[in-house]
Amino acid sequence: MITRRDGLKGMTAAALSTALWPSASRANPYTRFKGTTLVVNFPAHPHYDAVKKVLPQFTAETGIKVELDELQYMRMHDKQLLEMSKPGGGDYDLIAYVVFWKSEYANKGLIEELGPLFQKEGLALPDYDFSDLIPGYVENIGLVGGPKGYLAGPGAKLYGVPFGAETSVLGYRKDIFEKHGLKVPENYSELETLLTKIPELEKGMGALSSRGQTGAMVTHAYALHLNPLGSRFFDSNWQPTFNNPRGVQAATLLKKIIDTGPEGGASFGFDDMKNAFLQGRSAMFLDSIAVAGEADDPAKSKIAGKVGWAVHPYGVRRSSQSGGFGIAIPKNAANKEAAFLLMQWLTSKKADQAIAAAGGSPSRMSTYRDADLQARYPQYKVFAEALLYADPDWRPIINEWNELAGSVIGVALGDIVTGQKSPQAALDDIVPRVKAIMERGGYYASNGSR
Amino acid sequence: MQLSDGFEGKLMPAGATAGAAVPTPLRGTAKYLPLRKALNRAAPYVFIAPAAIITTLALAYPMLQSVWLSFRDWSLGTPLGQSRFVGLANYEWLLHDPNFWASAAVTLTFAFAVVVVEVLLGVMLAILLDRELRFVSLFRTIFILPMMVAPIVVGLVWRYMYNEQFGTFAHLLKALGFAPVPWLSSPKLALISVIIADVWQWTPFIFILSLAALQSLPASALEAARIDGATHWQMVWHIKVPLMMPVIAVAALLRLIDAFKVLEVIYILTEGGPGLSTEIMSLHIYKTAFVSQQLGQAAALSNMLLLIVLALTVIFAALTAVRQRREKLAAARR
Incomplete structure (x- = not known):
C-alpha cells in the first residue's frame, strides 16, 4: 500500500537524485529504467551485508528496484551456472562471483564482456573514474583471456568489476600480545614460534584461527602459506609443483596451525574460522580483510577494539591473497543495461565510501586514501600496503580449479591436517590425478600453453 | 495379470x-x-x-x-549438444577412482550401522511403549517428532550441538570436567557423529511402524500364551517379535534404501569431511556433478548407486520369500 508519506518520501528522493546528479543538462541515464526491477544474486558475506545497507539508496535515487537473492557463497556457483545457461533467459540481472569462477563463466560465454558497455554513450557514467579502481583487483577479478588465461596482458578482456575483493592480512589481539610482551610476527619463522608459544601462555586459547574443512576451504588456507613460502600449485607449463619441498613445508605448517589453533579447526569453513577469532578463541587471524569490519563491531565481536592489523608475514617473498568477489552481468540477463548502471553505481566513488563506512571492503584507492575513513579505520593504512603485495597468480584461475581444489587437493590436505597421511605422501599421491585433470583440460596438448 | x-x-x-x-x-x-x-x-x-x-x-x-x-562428457553450463560421446570411459574412470571406492565403503558402513541401531532401538521403544501408561500418547508423539523435522534443520541443529567451541556437548563435557571431543573434525569420530544424528532422526520411523504392528497382533495368540503361563519376556521373544518380523523387515529395507540416498544432513554437518571420512555416495555424486562439473561421470555414479540399491532390494526380497516359504512349509507340516 502506498501511503501519502511514501509518496512524499518518493518525491524527496526524486528531488535529491536530481540534486546529486551533477550535470543537469545531460540526460539522466537512470530515467529510462525507472520502475524496472533488477534481480541480483549476492553472497552472505560481510562486504555484502554492508552493501545491503546502502542498496535502498540506489532505489531512492534512481527508481530502479533491486530484488536480492542471497546465498551462502560456495552455494552460488551451481545456481548461477544453471540460471545463466538457461537458453530463454535466466533470473539474474547481476551476479556476484568468486574470483576463481571468472575464467569458467567467461570461457563458457555466460557473462557479458564489459569493455563495450563502458564505451557506450548515455550508459557509461562520466564521473566513474575506472583508473581509481585498485589495479591488482581489476586484474585479478575482472580480466580473462590474457597470459595463462587469467593474468593482465595481451588478449585480456574485462568481464567483471571488483566488488568485495580482498587480500590477506594478519589480525592479532593487541591485549594478548601486550600482556605477554609478544612481537607481531613479520616473517614465517616468527609466526611459527608463536604457534606453540601462545597456547602455552594463554590456556584454552588457540594461536591462529584457520580454515581447515576438507575441500576448497583447506585449499584456501594452504594457498595462504604456499605462495609466501615460495611455491605455487603449478609451474609455467602446468606441471604440479605443490609437492616440492616448499609445498610440503607449507602443508606441514598448516597442520601445525590447525593443531595449535582453536578446537575443531579441521572442520572450519570461513564462518567458523572467523567466529573463532571474533569470539576470542584465538590470538591471531590470517585471512581476508573482509573480516575487519565485523571485528570492531561489538554486536558481532567479543574482541572489538582489541585487534591490531599487520601485513601478511614474509616467507621467502611477499605474496598475499588476491581474491574475493566481483560483479558481472549474465549474457542471458533480462535487463542488462539497467544492471550495468547498478554495477557502476555500486562501485562508484560515492557508493564505495558509503559501503566502506558501513563495514564493507573498498574497491577504490580513493576510498583507502579518504581522510575521514582513515580516521575511522586506522587499519586502512596497513590494508593499502597489503594490497601492494596482493599476488594475481596466487592460485590458478582456470575452469578446473573448483574441481582441483574441492575434490583433489582439498581432500589430500584434509588427510594431512587430520593426521591421516604425512604431508609428503598425501601430496605425492594426488599428482597423477591432478595431471589427469589437466590433461583432460588440454593443458599439455600444445606446448603447455592455453 | x-x-x-x-x-x-x-x-x-x-x-x-x-x-x-x-x-x-x-x-x-x-x-x-x-x-x-x-x-x-x-x-x-x-x-x-x-x-x-x-x-x-x-x-x-x-x-x-x-x-x-553416463556415456557422454558434459560440463555444466555448456549446451548439451556440445557434449561428447565417450562410451564406457565414465564407468572405467569410476572403477579406477579411489574416491569412489572410499565413498562406497563409507556408504555401506553408514547404511548398515544406522539400520541396525535404528531397528534395535525402534523395536525396543515400541515394545516399551505398547501398554497403557499415563501420558503414553504424549510420549509417542514426542518420540516421532524428530522424523518431522526437515533434514536441513536436523543438520544445522546437530552441527550447532557438535560445535567444539560453542556447542551443547562441548558445554556439557566441560561442565562435567571432560576434555572436548572433536565430533566433526576427527576423521574417526565424524562418521559416528553423523550416524548418531541419523539414528536420532529415523529411529521414530521404525518405532511407529513397530508400534502399529504390535497393536495389530492377533489377540488370540497372546491370550493363548498367557493362559499357557508365558512370562512377559517370553511373550515378547517368542510371540511378539516373530509376529512383527514381516513389518520390521519391510521397515528396515525402507530405511536401508533411504540410508543409501541420504544427503542433506551430511552435507550440512561435514560436507563429506574431514578427508573423505563421511563422503557418502550421494554426496560424492553431488560433488562430481556440481563441484567438478563432470555430469557424465556423475550420471555413471548415480547409475551405480541405483544398481547397488536394486541389488540389495532383490536380495532382500528373495530372502523374505525364502523365509516365508519355509514358514509355510513348517506350518503345513505341523
Missing part, C-alpha cells in the same frame, strides 16, 4: 477357479458374455492406465536420460 485375477475373483463365488465358472449374477446373459468378459478383464487396465503412463514417463525418462548421459 494379478490385477485382473483379483478383480475377477471378487465376482466369483468362493471356491470357483478363475475363468471356469460363470459368475452367478450374470447367468442368463450368456449371449453377451464374451464381450462383457473381455470388458471386465480390460477394466482394471483402463483404470490403471493413466497412472501407469505418468509413472512410466516420470520414472523411465530421467532414468534413460541418466543412462544416456
Whole structure:
C-alpha cells in the first residue's frame, strides 16, 4: 500500500537524485529504467551485508528496484551456472562471483564482456573514474583471456568489476600480545614460534584461527602459506609443483596451525574460522580483510577494539591473497543495461565510501586514501600496503580449479591436517590425478600453453 | 495379470477357479458374455492406465536420460549438444577412482550401522511403549517428532550441538570436567557423529511402524500364551517379535534404501569431511556433478548407486520369500 508519506518520501528522493546528479543538462541515464526491477544474486558475506545497507539508496535515487537473492557463497556457483545457461533467459540481472569462477563463466560465454558497455554513450557514467579502481583487483577479478588465461596482458578482456575483493592480512589481539610482551610476527619463522608459544601462555586459547574443512576451504588456507613460502600449485607449463619441498613445508605448517589453533579447526569453513577469532578463541587471524569490519563491531565481536592489523608475514617473498568477489552481468540477463548502471553505481566513488563506512571492503584507492575513513579505520593504512603485495597468480584461475581444489587437493590436505597421511605422501599421491585433470583440460596438448 | 485375477475373483463365488465358472449374477446373459468378459478383464487396465503412463514417463525418462548421459562428457553450463560421446570411459574412470571406492565403503558402513541401531532401538521403544501408561500418547508423539523435522534443520541443529567451541556437548563435557571431543573434525569420530544424528532422526520411523504392528497382533495368540503361563519376556521373544518380523523387515529395507540416498544432513554437518571420512555416495555424486562439473561421470555414479540399491532390494526380497516359504512349509507340516 502506498501511503501519502511514501509518496512524499518518493518525491524527496526524486528531488535529491536530481540534486546529486551533477550535470543537469545531460540526460539522466537512470530515467529510462525507472520502475524496472533488477534481480541480483549476492553472497552472505560481510562486504555484502554492508552493501545491503546502502542498496535502498540506489532505489531512492534512481527508481530502479533491486530484488536480492542471497546465498551462502560456495552455494552460488551451481545456481548461477544453471540460471545463466538457461537458453530463454535466466533470473539474474547481476551476479556476484568468486574470483576463481571468472575464467569458467567467461570461457563458457555466460557473462557479458564489459569493455563495450563502458564505451557506450548515455550508459557509461562520466564521473566513474575506472583508473581509481585498485589495479591488482581489476586484474585479478575482472580480466580473462590474457597470459595463462587469467593474468593482465595481451588478449585480456574485462568481464567483471571488483566488488568485495580482498587480500590477506594478519589480525592479532593487541591485549594478548601486550600482556605477554609478544612481537607481531613479520616473517614465517616468527609466526611459527608463536604457534606453540601462545597456547602455552594463554590456556584454552588457540594461536591462529584457520580454515581447515576438507575441500576448497583447506585449499584456501594452504594457498595462504604456499605462495609466501615460495611455491605455487603449478609451474609455467602446468606441471604440479605443490609437492616440492616448499609445498610440503607449507602443508606441514598448516597442520601445525590447525593443531595449535582453536578446537575443531579441521572442520572450519570461513564462518567458523572467523567466529573463532571474533569470539576470542584465538590470538591471531590470517585471512581476508573482509573480516575487519565485523571485528570492531561489538554486536558481532567479543574482541572489538582489541585487534591490531599487520601485513601478511614474509616467507621467502611477499605474496598475499588476491581474491574475493566481483560483479558481472549474465549474457542471458533480462535487463542488462539497467544492471550495468547498478554495477557502476555500486562501485562508484560515492557508493564505495558509503559501503566502506558501513563495514564493507573498498574497491577504490580513493576510498583507502579518504581522510575521514582513515580516521575511522586506522587499519586502512596497513590494508593499502597489503594490497601492494596482493599476488594475481596466487592460485590458478582456470575452469578446473573448483574441481582441483574441492575434490583433489582439498581432500589430500584434509588427510594431512587430520593426521591421516604425512604431508609428503598425501601430496605425492594426488599428482597423477591432478595431471589427469589437466590433461583432460588440454593443458599439455600444445606446448603447455592455453 | 494379478490385477485382473483379483478383480475377477471378487465376482466369483468362493471356491470357483478363475475363468471356469460363470459368475452367478450374470447367468442368463450368456449371449453377451464374451464381450462383457473381455470388458471386465480390460477394466482394471483402463483404470490403471493413466497412472501407469505418468509413472512410466516420470520414472523411465530421467532414468534413460541418466543412462544416456553416463556415456557422454558434459560440463555444466555448456549446451548439451556440445557434449561428447565417450562410451564406457565414465564407468572405467569410476572403477579406477579411489574416491569412489572410499565413498562406497563409507556408504555401506553408514547404511548398515544406522539400520541396525535404528531397528534395535525402534523395536525396543515400541515394545516399551505398547501398554497403557499415563501420558503414553504424549510420549509417542514426542518420540516421532524428530522424523518431522526437515533434514536441513536436523543438520544445522546437530552441527550447532557438535560445535567444539560453542556447542551443547562441548558445554556439557566441560561442565562435567571432560576434555572436548572433536565430533566433526576427527576423521574417526565424524562418521559416528553423523550416524548418531541419523539414528536420532529415523529411529521414530521404525518405532511407529513397530508400534502399529504390535497393536495389530492377533489377540488370540497372546491370550493363548498367557493362559499357557508365558512370562512377559517370553511373550515378547517368542510371540511378539516373530509376529512383527514381516513389518520390521519391510521397515528396515525402507530405511536401508533411504540410508543409501541420504544427503542433506551430511552435507550440512561435514560436507563429506574431514578427508573423505563421511563422503557418502550421494554426496560424492553431488560433488562430481556440481563441484567438478563432470555430469557424465556423475550420471555413471548415480547409475551405480541405483544398481547397488536394486541389488540389495532383490536380495532382500528373495530372502523374505525364502523365509516365508519355509514358514509355510513348517506350518503345513505341523
